[in-house]
Amino acid sequence: MPSSWSHEVWRLVTILAICLVLGLLQDRVLVYLLLGTSAGLGWYLYNLYRLHKWLAHPRSRDVPLEPGVWGDLYYLVLRMQAHNQARKRKLRDLLAQFRASAEALPDAAVALSNEWEIRWFNEAAVNLLNLRPGQDIGSPILNLFRSPDLSTYLEAGQFGRDLEINAPGNLELKLSVRVIPYGEHQWLLLAQDITERYRLERVRKDFVANVSHELRTPLTVLSGFIENLRHDDTAPECVQRWERPLALMDQQAERMRHIVEDLLLLAQLEGAESRPSQTRVDVAALAQTVVTDAGNCRPEGHAALHLEIGTDRQLLGEPGQLHSAFSNLVVNAVNYTPETGDITVKWYECGEGACFEVEDTGEGIAAEHLSRLTERFYRVDTGRSRKRGGTGLGLAIVKHVLQHHDAELEIVSQPGSGSRFICRFPGHRCIQPKQGQAANPQSG
Amino acid sequence: MDQSKLQQHYSQQYNTELEEVRTAVLRMGGLVEQQLERALSALQHGDSSQGEVVVANDYQVNALDVDIDDRCTTIIARRQPTASDLRLVMTVIKTTADLERIGDEAKRVARMAIRLSASDHGRSLFLQLEHLGDQVREMLHGVLDAYARMDVDQAIKVAHQDKRVDAEYENVLRQAITYMMEDPRSIPLILDVIWSARALERIGDRCCNISEYVIYFVKGKDVRHTSLDQMEKEVNA
Structure with a gap:
């Protein structure tokens, strides 16, 4: 830059020198110097005005080509703009990539503010949580996902465990909801579709309960007859001969009865709401x-x-x-x-x-x-x-x-x-x- | 309805109060939705314990009703709302009243479910009742969504749904009459079914009311006591 600055300084010095010489010749030094500085000031003001105009409407392509400091200034501003644009493009690409990967998630993801307002959500959230793209940004999530369980979960602030609830407006869909803090006072709500898992779990529970229940009746019959055989007074010989097997059968039937009873109790415990009387x-x-x-x-x-x-x-x-x-x-x-x-x-x-x-x-x-x-x-x-x-x-x-x-x-x-x-x-x-x-x- | 409409006051506190009262209504709506879901599930599965939960939880709905009314009174007294704010407060007051009644109807259905769980008769009538219940639940969910988004189109859709609910109700009635004529011993049970159906039908009507409040808030037009066609005309005008 020193070359353009010296150029500028030399121009000023030359003008002032010419004015000084003219003034000495005509014996009106002050008048000529005043004229010279006024012209210089006018020139600067004019350039400043052009720069301001150009910055205010940067879309106009006509960059004033100027030698010296003014030209340099235009050049520097242009370079800075180009640099910013490149950076902006890079960030935009990065954001697009991030969004694309978040969209590809099979789980619903919703970014929430500290007041539980929706900041952003992905495609899966549209399907699973019934949110509308664009429109629902900014509204509190509890307005749209109105389950009382979710609101107590969010208010309690204990996000160690997942919350299993129905999807809004769709009883067939079971969701496992988890909230993860990120950044400062920001939350990410993830909801996973666990309908199938839930169904399988239920089938398993029902199966255990049903089987246990069905086993109970035959067992009762078996133990009853074993008891009868052991105390059959009409054939003491027979009883004596079969004493040990009968005792063992009785013992094992008793054990099986205990297992069935415990299984039923367990099934009952699993089925009950987690809030006993x-x-x-x-x-x-x-x-x-x-x-x-x-x-x-x-x-x-x-x-x-x-x-x-x-x-x-x-x-x-x-x-x-x-x-x-x-x-x-x-x-x-x-x-x-x-x-x-x-x-x-x-x-x-x-x-x-x-x-x-x-x-x-x-x-x-x-x-x-x-x-x-x-x-x-x-x-x-x-x-x-x-x-x-x-x-x-x-x-x-x-x-x-x-x-x-x-x-x-x-x-x-x-x-x-x-x-x-x-x-x-x-x-x-x-x-x-x-x-x-x-x-x-x-x-x- | 864009959210910005609610955030145009110089007083941040006022904005928060309005936003809070609206969220409270939706919270109450969520609770009522859950109550209705539980009552219907109790009816479907003959699960009396779930019905008892509904009856026991009704006080929560009532408490929210009182709380929201109280907040609205405070807002009116302290802020003297005008224009859309006034409409919001009026809408909130009316909506909570309807929601509270819906809660009561859900409780009624739950009571019937407890009583019906003892018997095995009239299963096919229950199926009809299930259909009706599903429709009504969908309506309630839809109207609350419309309320959350202040979405007029959705509100009109809910109003349309009410016709289907009414038709379904007629069906249940007709079938119930047939049952009663076939077997007079079933009359006490069928009467309970009819009462449940009636309660569900009433819930549908109340959902319609709420959708009218949504239209009132967004458009500033009172579309109560008008036909559906007229309502649509008013909205699109």
Whole structure:
């Protein structure tokens, strides 16, 4: 640039010098200098005006070609514009590419602002969520996707789990909705079509429930006749000869009946809404019953049972379900603890909520089994547990019951040092007993 | 209707209040939709527990109705709305009243579902009732969509649908009469079916009302108590 600047400076200096010479010749230096500077100023003003006009209407292609600083200025502005345009084109291509890839997603994607207003959505959202391109941008998503479940989900702000709901206006379509935060106060709502998965799951549940139900009747007939045969007084010889097979048949039929009953209970638990009736359950009394029953079911001898009640808080929930869950835990402990061992059943406060715990001094469980214990029919040691008459469904039932009560099951165990099964109930499920019917804290 | 129409006030607070009250109506609409869906599903599957949920949840609809009315009163008192704002507030007040009634009708259907779940008779009548229910549910969904988008075309479409609902209702009635003549013992049960059908038909009418409010808000024209043709003429004028 120095060349154009020196050009400019030289021009000014030349004009002023000519004016000075003319002024000296005519003896009117000041007048001529004034004329010279005025002409210079006029020239600059004129150029400034042209530049302004050109910038205001950049579409006019006639770029004034000027030597010196003015020409340079035009050139620089032009270069900057070209640069910007190239960058804009690049960004536009990038955005188009991104949108195209988002459009290709099979799941509905909706970008939401902090107020849950729709910023953008893809093609799948048009089909799955019934949104209209263009028109629905800017309106709150809850205006169009009006499910009360979705609004509680968004307001709760706990996006760890997916939400399964019906698509708006289409009961046939099941969606799994997930919200992901991105950027600052922006959210991406993803909705996946899970109709098929939902249907299969339902078929499976129905199948288990139906099969269990159908098996019950033949089993009852079988056990009835086995019972009759075992106590047939008219042919004592025969009874004596077939004593062992009959006893085994009876035992196995009984086991099958237990399995069918547990399967039915599980199917029922899965089918029920995750909001069991809100009855007050006196856990202290329930634990007492469960412990007594567990002791009675093994009359030939069992480990010593202890009961420690540390709080008189009660639970909001379904008494029948809680009974089967607690009873499964205690019976398990009785089954897996040698007669010389100890089993302690505790009910105490922990954190906001309360815990029901069954601790035994049995043989314990190795770490690799812990995560799979609540699966159906999962067995740590197949041969051994069948002999003890378990159905393999107990802990699955416990897990489902606890899920229905927003509770968690924690299992702490090491081989050789016993196990602890802890059910953690959250604070909103635990309430103080009503005045006048407070259970007396007891221990035994 | 573009959203910008609601955002033209200098007072940001006023805009928010108007937008909030509209969203609250749609929230109430969503709840009513769910109530109706549950009531119909209870009727379809003979599931009395679902019917009980509907009856138990009706108070939520009522609470929203009271809350929205309260907000509207506050807006009128504090902002003295005019023109389209006034129309919006009027529309909101009327819509909530209709939605609340729809909620009541859904509760009625749910009660019938609880009672009908005990018996196995008249299954084919239920099928007719299902058809009617599906139509009405579609109408309610459509009219709420029209309300959310302030979409006049959609509102007119809903008004057209009401004719089909009325025809379906006639069908149910005719069939019910045949049943009653064939077997007088079924009369108590069939009466319940007729009451449910009546409730559903009423829901259709209320959806029509809401679509008229949408037209009133967007076009500023009162198209109540006019025929469909006249309504369309007014809208397109």
